[in-house]
Amino acid sequence: MSVLEQRRGVDVVFTDIDMxxxxxxxxxxxxxxxxxxxxxxxxxxxxxxLREAEALDDERFLPKPYRLPQLLEAIGAAA
Incomplete structure (x- = not known):
């Protein structure tokens, strides 16, 4: 949250459910x-x-394990 509060223009946030x-x-x-x-x-x-995360508005759920092409696709689709 502090990074988002300090910076403007963040297009995509990538987060794990478990933090x-x-x-x-x-x-x-x-x-x-x-x-x-x-x-x-x-x-x-x-x-x-945790697949219920797929139902969130404007979020995209990326199940683990994933490969780099899948991550890039998810971020590209979100951006």
């Missing part, structure tokens, strides 16, 4: 969507049951 600290990737995605609605999101996870 250290008090905020997970889904919470981050929600906050980004509220504060910076034009910023696109790509959310990833290695947990198969």
């Amino acid at each position: 250290p600290g008090s905020m997970d990737g889904l919470a981050l995605a929600g906050r980004v969507a509220e504060r910076w609605p034009r910023t696109r999101l790509v959310v990833t996870s290695g947990r198969a049951w």
Whole structure:
């Protein structure tokens, strides 16, 4: 969040659902969507049951494991 607050013009945020600290990737995605609605999101996870992330507005879910071409495609589609 602090990086987004300090910088302007962030087009895409790439986050894992599992993050250290008090905020997970889904919470981050929600906050980004509220504060910076034009910023696109790509959310990833290695947990198969987290596929509900696919239902988020304006987010794209990228399941792990993925290869570089898949990551580039997801970011390109989001941007």
